[in-house]
Amino acid sequence: MAKTADKAAPSPAPHDDMEPKGGLFGFFLMVIGMFMAILDIQVVASSLPQIQAGISASADEITWVQTAYLVAEVVMIPLSGWLARVMSSRWLFAASSAGFTIMSLACAMAWDTSSMLVFRAMQGFLGGAMIPTVFASIYKLLPPEKRIMGTVVTGLTASVAPALGPTLGGYLTDMFSWHWLFLANVGPGILITILVPIIVDFDRPNWRLVYKIDFIGILLVAGFLGALEFVLDEGARNDWFESRMIVGFSILSAVSGILLIWRETSIEHPVIELRTFGNRNFTIGCILSFVLGMCLIGQTYMLPQFLSHVRGYSSLQVGEVMAVTGTVMFIGAPIAGKIGHTVDPRKILLVGFAIVSCGLYLNSHMTTEVGFDQLVLPQATRGFGLVLNLVTITAVALGTLPRHLVNMGSSLFNVFRNMGGAVGLALINTQWDGRYDRHYWWIVEKMSDTNQLFVSQMQNMTRYFAQFPTIGGTAQEAAFRQLTLQIQQQASIMAWNDVFLLLAAIFILIMPLTFLLAKPRAAVSGGH
Structure with a gap:
């Protein structure tokens, strides 16, 4: 398999060794975006009853407000590596921040359960690219002597944000309304979307890869990770393999995972480079x-x-x-x-x-x-x-x-x-x-x-x-x-x-x- 992967591996994107621009300020702007993306996983946890009343959702439906975000986010994360090569990291981050911000506003304006779930899934999917892009920027944007500090900041953010989410969410809901769980993202999101592409630049796009996009690989990633995340998140509530739905999604994940490995090791331009x-x-x-x-x-x-x-x-x-x-x-x-x-x-x-x-x-x-x-x-x-x-x-x-x-x-x-x-x-x-x-x-x-x-x-x-x-x-x-x-x-x-x-x-x-x-x-x- 390793031999096949090496043979199939594409050459690195051209001009990847450019002088990085943005420094610590640009890095911290990106960290704020990552913080919002991770925070929004748990920010709704303590306010689900209020959201349920606001959109007239049933007890079973309201749990999907979290699940939809998680499933969509975990599908985007592995795709972001390929997208960064196509768009460059700064424009991927800006696009991710813009999409996340727009969908945050849409979530606040959701009128029923279906609209909320669609907007939450899109929010998680579009915002998911910010997380790995920040981790990559540690080694592509920061000088060697600052990388330990960058690692600590990203690690601290990744661990504190989920813990802070329910507390901050409860406070916003008590002080204002559940709509502010999402509206709070709009102001910072707009600033980050504008400033990051202006300040940060450490790699160049390779738009030619768009013509060689692996649509089948993307579908297999969605089937594998999306179904797996669903099984892990919903399994306990549905008695695990006593539920036909959980069994079905488990089979989908397993089959998609096997096909994904075969696919990505046998084509010239894989969406996920398993040779890593x-x-x-x-x-x-x-x-x-x-x-x-x-x-x-x-x-x-x-x-x-x-x-x-x-x-x-x-x-x-x-x-x-x-x-x-x-x-x-x-x-x-x-x-x-x-x-x-x-x-x-x-x-x-x-x-x-x-x-x-x-x-x-x-x-x-x-x-x-x-x-x-x-x-x-x-x-x-x-x-x-x-x-x-x-x-x-x-x-x-x-x-x-x-x-x-x-x-x-x-x-x-x-x-x-x-x-x-x-x-x-x-x-x-x-x-x-x-x-x-x-x-x-x-x-x-x-x-x-x-x-x-x-x-x-x-x-x-x-x-x-x-x-x-x-x-x-x-x-x-x-x-x-x-x-x-x-x-x-x-x-x-x-x-x-x-x-x-x-x-x-x-x-x-x-x-x-x-x-x-x-x-x-x-x-x-x-x-x-």
Whole structure:
């Protein structure tokens, strides 16, 4: 296969080694665009009831407001590498920003469920190209001494944006209306669309590739990744393979994936250059990025769920807890950069994965009394480990690629991270459901007349509720209902602890992969 891929590989785009223009200011403009694209995945999460009422959607239909965006975005990301070669990175980014902005305005003006879902899908598809283009710009726009900083900024943005989304979305909806979840993108989107093509320029277009476009490859990418994202996102809600729909989409994804590999290794101008995986560090870096994506997306889902449903935290309180990880990552960025210039990246990754695993393990001992003070250490530990890994994995994967493969490599690298997040969420939901049922029935089995603790608690609760004769039913029935709620809460906490422990184990198990990385000629600073 590698031999075929090498033979089929197109020559790099002409004039690709031009002097980059734009510097840090241009880079940060692009990062803002990427931030908006990632933020909009989760910004609707806390406002779905309001959107549902506004567009008269059913409970099943409203979940598609998130799913449509995710599926469309994951299809665009791998295509952006080819599009960057055709249009140039700056014009692709400007077009992506413009499309994202227009569709944001359209979402705010949606009049029913169908229009909202179409606009959300288009918003995700058109905005999806901004994410990998920013990662590629680290190695094509920034000078070598600034690449560690660029990697930290993009990694921090990619991890903070999903965590900030529900909190910011809830605030905008409470203060104004759900329409502002989308209208907030319009002003920054217009500025970015205008300024980026004026300020940034680091590669040239190759419009001749348009005449050799691989339409079949594009359709296969959509079938493979779009169907896979749908299965991972909707599987838990539809009992996985008990659902004919999930089985059908799984078959579509598998068949499309096999045909995609065959197609892209047998034509002269593939839409996805699989020869990029001929670089061992890139391939292993993508696998490590997949696992890191599980933690990045998983932690932004698990802890808010626990804090809001078990501890009853408000959106603002959840945001304060989640901010600890982002703050530590920001403070630890200069340390990660300094270490990255001098230490073997394989050693950094080993330490980083161990630290992340430790942070996850610390979260596996939560109780009903856990609060901000008890969560600071696990969050801070995980944050420092994440920033070490984000910097190093990105540099290892993309920094060793030839310049003309960086755009394609960035696209594939981001696909792995996004799919890691999708697999992580599916794994988390499935494991939580199973562990919750197991713990719930284990506790219930212990509740019998021979259990003195149970008998004593029931008697105390019954005496307490006997003081309130207006309560529906008898005092004993009220006591039993209250005890059932406590059992459900305890089972939920135990299930979350088990999931955190599972993720900690996964990070330990992935550590041996770092030994397969090629020995670096120098410390990682990124880029050839």
